[in-house]
Amino acid sequence: MEGKKEENIIEVKNLVKKFGELTAVNGVSFEVKKGEVFAFLGPNGAGKSTTIKILTTLLNPTSGEIILDGINPEKDKNKARKSFGIVFQDPSLDDDLTAYENLEFHAVFYGVPEKDRKERIEKMLKFVELWERKDSLVKTFSGGMKRRLEIARGLIHHPKILFLDEPTVGLDPQTRNHLWGFIKEMNKEEGMTVFMTTHYMEEAEEVANRIAIMDHGKIIEKGTAKELKKKTKAKNLEDAFLKLTGHEIRDESASGLDHLRSHARAWGRR
Amino acid sequence: MNSPVYTMWLRQVKKYLRSKPRMIGSLGQPILFLVALGFGLGSLYQSANGGNFIDFLAPGIIAMSILFTSMFTGIEVIWDRQFGFLKETLVAPVTRFKIMFGRTLGGATTGIFQGILVLIIAAIIGFRPELALIPLSIIFMILIGLFFTSLGTAIASKLEDMQGFNLIMNFLVMPLFFLSGALFPLQDAPEFLKIISYFDPLTYGVDGLRATLTGMSQFGIGLDLVVCTVLTLIVLWIGAKLFSDIQI
Ligand SMILES: Nc1ncnc2c1ncn2[C@@H]1O[C@H](COP(=O)(O)OP(=O)(O)OP(=O)(O)O)[C@@H](O)[C@H]1O
Ligand SMILES: [Mg+2]
Numbered sequence: 001m002e003g004k005k006e007e008n009i010i011e012v013k014n015l016v017k018k019f020g021e022l023t024a025v026n027g028v029s030f031e032v033k034k035g036e037v038f039a040f041l042g043p044n045g046a047g048k049s050t051t052i053k054i055l056t057t058l059l060n061p062t063s064g065e066i067i068l069d070g071i072n073p074e075k076d077k078n079k080a081r082k083s084f085g086i087v088f089q090d091p092s093l094d095d096d097l098t099a100y101e102n103l104e105f106h107a108v109f110y111g112v113p114e115k116d117r118k119e120r121i122e123k124m125l126k127f128v129e130l131w132e133r134k135d136s137l138v139k140t141f142s143g144g145m146k147r148r149l150e151i152a153r154g155l156i157h158h159p160k161i162l163f164l165d166e167p168t169v170g171l172d173p174q175t176r177n178h179l180w181g182f183i184k185e186m187n188k189e190e191g192m193t194v195f196m197t198t199h200y201m202e203e204a205e206e207v208a209n210r211i212a213i214m215d216h217g218k219i220i221e222k223g224t225a226k227e228l229k230k231k232t233k234a235k236n237l238e239d240a241f242l243k244l245t246g247h248e249i250r251d252e253s254a255s256g257l258d259h260l261r262s263h264a265r266a267w268g269r270r
Numbered sequence: 271m272n273s274p275v276y277t278m279w280l281r282q283v284k285k286y287l288r289s290k291p292r293m294i295g296s297l298g299q300p301i302l303f304l305v306a307l308g309f310g311l312g313s314l315y316q317s318a319n320g321g322n323f324i325d326f327l328a329p330g331i332i333a334m335s336i337l338f339t340s341m342f343t344g345i346e347v348i349w350d351r352q353f354g355f356l357k358e359t360l361v362a363p364v365t366r367f368k369i370m371f372g373r374t375l376g377g378a379t380t381g382i383f384q385g386i387l388v389l390i391i392a393a394i395i396g397f398r399p400e401l402a403l404i405p406l407s408i409i410f411m412i413l414i415g416l417f418f419t420s421l422g423t424a425i426a427s428k429l430e431d432m433q434g435f436n437l438i439m440n441f442l443v444m445p446l447f448f449l450s451g452a453l454f455p456l457q458d459a460p461e462f463l464k465i466i467s468y469f470d471p472l473t474y475g476v477d478g479l480r481a482t483l484t485g486m487s488q489f490g491i492g493l494d495l496v497v498c499t500v501l502t503l504i505v506l507w508i509g510a511k512l513f514s515d516i517q518i
Contacts, residue, residue: 057360058360058518059517059518060517078363081361081364086361088357091353092354093358094285094358097281097285104277108277153358
């Protein structure tokens with residue numbers, strides 16, 4: 001960043017993703033600068049996770065252009081996969097392996113050198129306070145413990161771009177603070193670009209350099225937290241968010257795969 | 271310890287070894303077949319063909335246990351998708367061919383392990399294999415294991431959930447097994463059944479196993495080996511292709 005011309009590490013132009021009749025992402029364009037923390041905010045079903053899945057080669061877009069670290073992830077999937085890491089919104093652990101084995105698997109897959117592997121796994125497991133449980137099968141973990149393990153796993157290798165899709169769902173406040181502290185540090189020290197989504201507006205306000213607000217598959221506003229508040233004459237980001245996206249609840253269209261959230265909704269309705 | 275293929279293989283093997291109920295459960299069926307059919311039809315077979323039915327049956331049951339175990343590992347891709355672990359492997363900077371290949375090797379390994387267990391059980395019941403060609407029988411076991419893990423992977427790559435599972439069992443796996451000559455000599459079967467069996471890949475696997483373990487053979491070891499190898503390579507390629515195209 002020092003004085004150099006700021007380059008975009010992610011560029012997205014007119015991205016569209018349709019699932020049959022439903023248009024989940026409807027002509028989205030944005031850039032993320034190298035070394036930036038970029039937040040995607042938006043109500044349930046806005047299309048945040050779908051956008052992330054396309055950026056991370058899990059889904060092919062219906063149309064649009066993407067450049068990720070100079071690579072077109074649709075054409076050159078293998079190369080694109082080398083440049084990022086991701087913590088998914090939905091569960092993604094192997095329940096039949098132990099905590100340690102899950103991390104070891106990840107370290108091998110992401111080419112962490114063998115000599116550093118043990119040390120890094122230990123460090124991350126201690127970071128999320130699961131070191132004592134390292135040899136327990138993941139299926140014996142609580143929801144929050146699983147989430148912590150996923151986060152530890154996502155931080156074992158140090159990618160150029162880190163995608164965090166609602167990383168703090170289900171975590172206690174201590175762990176949340178701890179996590180964002182760590183992410184900010186990695187962002188500063190290694191210049192790692194962070195692309196995150198969250199429903200906790202304070203988190204976005206505190207961590208993100210820039211924010212895009214998405215609704216119904218479209219980006220409706222972009223800018224720093226300050227700019228967004230100014231534009232909407234809101235006193236805080238949450239207020240700005242509500243002014244931009246309205247007050248009605250979007251439940252019907254929310255992501256079908258989203259177990260955590262749909263559980264939360266089911267409980268809420270009782 | 272550095273290769274993703276090895277790591278994937280290890281994962282499959284660990285999962286298999288950790289699920290004792292599955293291991294024991296999948297031994298139940300072959301034992302049942304060996305005992306019920308082996309003893310039940312033994313005298314009938316003997317009066318018609320002369321010779322010991324267990325010797326005829328055992329290779330078929332070994333093939334069956336490899337078929338079921340391997341196919342199951344392949345189809346497990348659907349579980350991985352539902353529990354979410356598949357995503358983790360699919361975004362990693364490892365070619366999907368390597369992921370699929372590691373998985374398939376793992377599935378084949380568990381299949382062979384299961385096959386050897388059944389071989390030992392059959393020997394206890396009274397099966398007397400010829401030991402000279404055992405290494406060749408193991409090669410047939412490997413080929414059967416690779417073939418059906420790849421086939422399971424190929425199918426599972428196209429399915430979103432477990433709803434198709436029964437369909438696959440009843441309309442693919444069971445016919446493949448029953449029409450392969452695992453349970454009865456195809457030489458004596460009606461013409462139409464014989465012709466159908468020629469299109470069943472397992473027919474050549476069973477024949478190869480039977481040839482190497484007992485010396486009884488319809489097509490000869492050479493042809494069996496060529497057909498099994500070629501088909502395995504084709505299905506491995508198709509499985510890798512479909513697995514590579516998975517979207518989540
Ligand atoms: N595989 C799929 N098949 C069909 N529709 C899908 C699929 N995945 C997502 N959708 C739909 O696309 C829309 C956007 O979903 P997405 O998961 O991107 O939302 P999101 O912004 O991440 O929401 P949340 O805050 O709830 O995580 C939703 O209407 C969802 O139902
Ligand atoms: Mg989402």
